[in-house]
Amino acid sequence: MTSLDRRAFLSLAGLSWLTPVGRLLAQQSESSREPARSVILLWLAGGPSQLETFDPHAGTSFAGGTKAIETAVKGIQLSSGFEQLADQMGSVSLIRSMISKEGDHERGTYMLKTGYRPDPTVVHPSIGAVCCHELPVGTTDIPRHISILTGQWPSRGGFLGGEFDAFQIDDPKGKLPDVASQVAAVRDQRRVLDLDVVDRAFSLRRKARVDATLHRETIASARTMMTSEQLKAFDVSQEPANLRAEYGDSPFGRGCLAARRLIEVGVRCVEVTLNGWDSHVNNHEIHRKLVKQLDPAFAALLRDLRARKLLDRTVVLCCGEFGRTPKINPFGGRDHWPTGFSLALAGGGIRSGVAIGETDPEAVKDPVDPTTVQDVHATILTALGLNPLKENVAPLTGRPMKLSEGRAIRSLIG
Amino acid sequence: MRLRDLGFVCLIVACGLALGRGVFRSSASVTAVKADVSQPLPDRPNVVGRVDEAFRRSWNERGIEPAPPAPDLAVMRRLSLALAGTLPSLEEIRRFEAQPPERRIDGWLDDLLRDRRSADYLAERFARAFVGTEDGPFIQFRRRRFISWLSDALLENRPYSAIVRDLIADRGIWTDHPATNFVSVTFDPAVELPDPERLAARVSRAFLGARIDCAQCHDHPFQHWKQADFRALAAFFGGVHSNLRGISDGEVFYKPLDRKTKAPTTVEARVPSHPELQPKEGTPRQQLAGWIVDPRNPYFSRATVNRAWAFAFGRPLVDPIDDLATADEIPEVLDILAADFAEHGCDLHRLIRTIVATEAFRLESDAPPSPTAEPKDETWAAFPMTRLRPEQVAGGIHQAAAVTTIGPESSWVVRFISYTERNDFVRRYGDTGEDEFAPRGGTIPQRLLLMNGEMVEKKIKGDMFNASKRIAQLAPDDDKAVELTYLAVLTRRPTPEEAAHFKHRFEGIKGDRRVDLLTDLYWTLLNATEFSWNH
Numbered sequence: 001m002t003s004l005d006r007r008a009f010l011s012l013a014g015l016s017w018l019t020p021v022g023r024l025l026a027q028q029s030e031s032s033r034e035p036a037r038s039v040i041l042l043w044l045a046g047g048p049s050q051l052e053t054f055d056p057h058a059g060t061s062f063a064g065g066t067k068a069i070e071t072a073v074k075g076i077q078l079s080s081g082f083e084q085l086a087d088q089m090g091s092v093s094l095i096r097s098m099i100s101k102e103g104d105h106e107r108g109t110y111m112l113k114t115g116y117r118p119d120p121t122v123v124h125p126s127i128g129a130v131c132c133h134e135l136p137v138g139t140t141d142i143p144r145h146i147s148i149l150t151g152q153w154p155s156r157g158g159f160l161g162g163e164f165d166a167f168q169i170d171d172p173k174g175k176l177p178d179v180a181s182q183v184a185a186v187r188d189q190r191r192v193l194d195l196d197v198v199d200r201a202f203s204l205r206r207k208a209r210v211d212a213t214l215h216r217e218t219i220a221s222a223r224t225m226m227t228s229e230q231l232k233a234f235d236v237s238q239e240p241a242n243l244r245a246e247y248g249d250s251p252f253g254r255g256c257l258a259a260r261r262l263i264e265v266g267v268r269c270v271e272v273t274l275n276g277w278d279s280h281v282n283n284h285e286i287h288r289k290l291v292k293q294l295d296p297a298f299a300a301l302l303r304d305l306r307a308r309k310l311l312d313r314t315v316v317l318c319c320g321e322f323g324r325t326p327k328i329n330p331f332g333g334r335d336h337w338p339t340g341f342s343l344a345l346a347g348g349g350i351r352s353g354v355a356i357g358e359t360d361p362e363a364v365k366d367p368v369d370p371t372t373v374q375d376v377h378a379t380i381l382t383a384l385g386l387n388p389l390k391e392n393v394a395p396l397t398g399r400p401m402k403l404s405e406g407r408a409i410r411s412l413i414g
Numbered sequence: 415m416r417l418r419d420l421g422f423v424c425l426i427v428a429c430g431l432a433l434g435r436g437v438f439r440s441s442a443s444v445t446a447v448k449a450d451v452s453q454p455l456p457d458r459p460n461v462v463g464r465v466d467e468a469f470r471r472s473w474n475e476r477g478i479e480p481a482p483p484a485p486d487l488a489v490m491r492r493l494s495l496a497l498a499g500t501l502p503s504l505e506e507i508r509r510f511e512a513q514p515p516e517r518r519i520d521g522w523l524d525d526l527l528r529d530r531r532s533a534d535y536l537a538e539r540f541a542r543a544f545v546g547t548e549d550g551p552f553i554q555f556r557r558r559r560f561i562s563w564l565s566d567a568l569l570e571n572r573p574y575s576a577i578v579r580d581l582i583a584d585r586g587i588w589t590d591h592p593a594t595n596f597v598s599v600t601f602d603p604a605v606e607l608p609d610p611e612r613l614a615a616r617v618s619r620a621f622l623g624a625r626i627d628c629a630q631c632h633d634h635p636f637q638h639w640k641q642a643d644f645r646a647l648a649a650f651f652g653g654v655h656s657n658l659r660g661i662s663d664g665e666v667f668y669k670p671l672d673r674k675t676k677a678p679t680t681v682e683a684r685v686p687s688h689p690e691l692q693p694k695e696g697t698p699r700q701q702l703a704g705w706i707v708d709p710r711n712p713y714f715s716r717a718t719v720n721r722a723w724a725f726a727f728g729r730p731l732v733d734p735i736d737d738l739a740t741a742d743e744i745p746e747v748l749d750i751l752a753a754d755f756a757e758h759g760c761d762l763h764r765l766i767r768t769i770v771a772t773e774a775f776r777l778e779s780d781a782p783p784s785p786t787a788e789p790k791d792e793t794w795a796a797f798p799m800t801r802l803r804p805e806q807v808a809g810g811i812h813q814a815a816a817v818t819t820i821g822p823e824s825s826w827v828v829r830f831i832s833y834t835e836r837n838d839f840v841r842r843y844g845d846t847g848e849d850e851f852a853p854r855g856g857t858i859p860q861r862l863l864l865m866n867g868e869m870v871e872k873k874i875k876g877d878m879f880n881a882s883k884r885i886a887q888l889a890p891d892d893d894k895a896v897e898l899t900y901l902a903v904l905t906r907r908p909t910p911e912e913a914a915h916f917k918h919r920f921e922g923i924k925g926d927r928r929v930d931l932l933t934d935l936y937w938t939l940l941n942a943t944e945f946s947w948n949h
Contacts, residue, residue, distance in 0.1 A: 101604075103603050104603065106550075118548075120615050121627060162844055162856075162857045162860075165844050177842075178862040178867050179862060182866055182871040191937045194915070194934070194938040195942055197915045198942040198944065201909045202944040205780045205781065206799065209799045210799075213943055213947060214856075215943040215947075219865070222858045225862070336603070
């Protein structure tokens, strides 16, 4: 439906091309209608505390001294430490009433990344895999699903297949793994030539089966990638020093910068992991340190995307697998809390400058306007121009699976 | 140095001396006994003939000509991959070929079934069906402990029914009674209890070969088991508790919400079929276990045979492996093997011996006679080609790069290094998780990892301890060097065409450049289609 509309519109725009006013209108309409095409997931592995990030209850007994700061949006506060993000609040939306049923790290990660509860009968694809599966390939010859600073449970292709798994890299400062041959070009080429001899012998009796493995085709694609110009997108050292400094001189900061470079060459989804939020002990200190990395990187990413006119085409989601208990435990820590945690969304044409839901400072009452993980997934998919109700068939079981079981959040979309 | 440390050092030295003087029998002498030709091998079970007949009949009916028998070495490779999760070493190949032809495969299987590596590997594969691949709750779940308990049981060939009984009904602490990890892995920290529905799902998939949990959300139109059956099965775990004293049975807490009224309901524990087999005595969990492993319960033995078959062939007899209940028909072979398994006290080693002895297991992996014949309509008239699992690839690279066998008999340093490297490799290669029999092709990152990865480079370069260097030094001539490399990586000798091709490459090359050529040959063989697939 939407693509038809767009096509109809473009032809119309073609006719009105001659008049400057028509052109202006066309451009405007174009930018507002064009769905997002990429997702950047800032993954806060371990489960960040909502109180020390996006949902401060300064002055209450549960805050434990955490202060709140005003933001560019009147009435929305962030925890202190997010001074840079506060300036960008006009481009960000917060959901403070996230609820999930998964209080275990692995299960919670699965839930947030796939939008489904773990199910022994099927492995669901992560949102990045869904993007790669559903959105056009274009001219990208590097993997379109990338995980930077991969944590313990990287995003997976699930039933869509291993080819939709995230390609994992470490700190973009280092060398990209596995893309350069370990030997000189002459030897490398000879090795590849010799493969023919061995594969011919193996194919002799079983050609149809060997062809069906697509082994040689996969090698060919891998070798295309090895020589691709687009690999430079991983190399953040090509960016000006002042921009690098804005993102922060940390692996996470570099990861966010690389994410922006990658979506510029057509990568569909980049997850950048910031590890260490599992603050059962010394919650406040842990958060202070991590927020020092998160705040500049997140804010710089938003500024940079906006400056390059990419923000409307890119959904940025910042979250972890769950939140943390309002009550502070005897070790000064907070424990797992999947009922009433926060996440931040930005870009992709999603409405910004709003905060959805409220949590009770005493943590007695349930959150106001509870929002499910499924609904967040449906919202992102809708921003990408995808219909969450679309079904893909899981192989083996033949069970049709919706892209998401949730519904797009009305107040954020449309 | 404290006194205690000093004592420890003395003890180690004393042990070393004692070992040297033959006080303990070293593992090497055990190996020597194993290879003794005069030792009789177990008889081939009669049931093998019946399986072969059933296949022959079905091939005749469909007018299919089965593939010719595979070479012994190809069967050896299949066995090592299936049971030990790695390739045969050069050392093992030499021992294998020194045996008279009629003893080779049975003798090798016998060695493998007595090998700790196989017990460990099979334990890991069974564990995927029992507890999944999740890390599980930190305090309540001890994966390592669970796997080593399972490995011990498999090595001593404890009846499978007894193992399963423990999994379902054992009580106590997860470290002391490792079987209880089956229950404790489902521990839900929110309610501080194990999850009866997750347990019911595991039980039905792993032991009954039924995805009764699919009925959890909706009644499956093609399945005779319904939502009510699933809850009734979960109710057997409705009173299982987990506290400081471990897993125990007590007050029933399982009160699922009624789908319509949303009110908590009491569900009575009830087995989904054959109620007459349920024992009257014992805790609910013991009663469920008794019902499951009863030799007259057809689901249990079928599910077990289907899984063992998949371990051996890389593909189950009925696909998907845990959904026999919806299969259009149960293959005759599955029922023959299931009946034999139940009659012989759930003897896993006997089951594996039987499967390996069948004609189907020893056929060449030729392309199927008709293009429609696979994979859904598997005729078993040729050995199926399946992708190797990540740890088989990792294990294969490690073994291929060493001249001697890597296993419990190699030094702990070697094993530790290979363990950690292997894990890192598997993480990057992408684990297949629980869904381990899904038919899949390879991915670009996997090819990159094998072509350019650090571990591969480290293993194949001309280092002192690597096979490429050793072969370059030890092989009397170029032909032999190429042959040894082929044997180490692909468990076969080169074809005349291949031999001629590489002989030409090596002509007139000496010294370090010759070692480089062997490294290159290693690279080529590791990256060939043949290496990454079971065939």
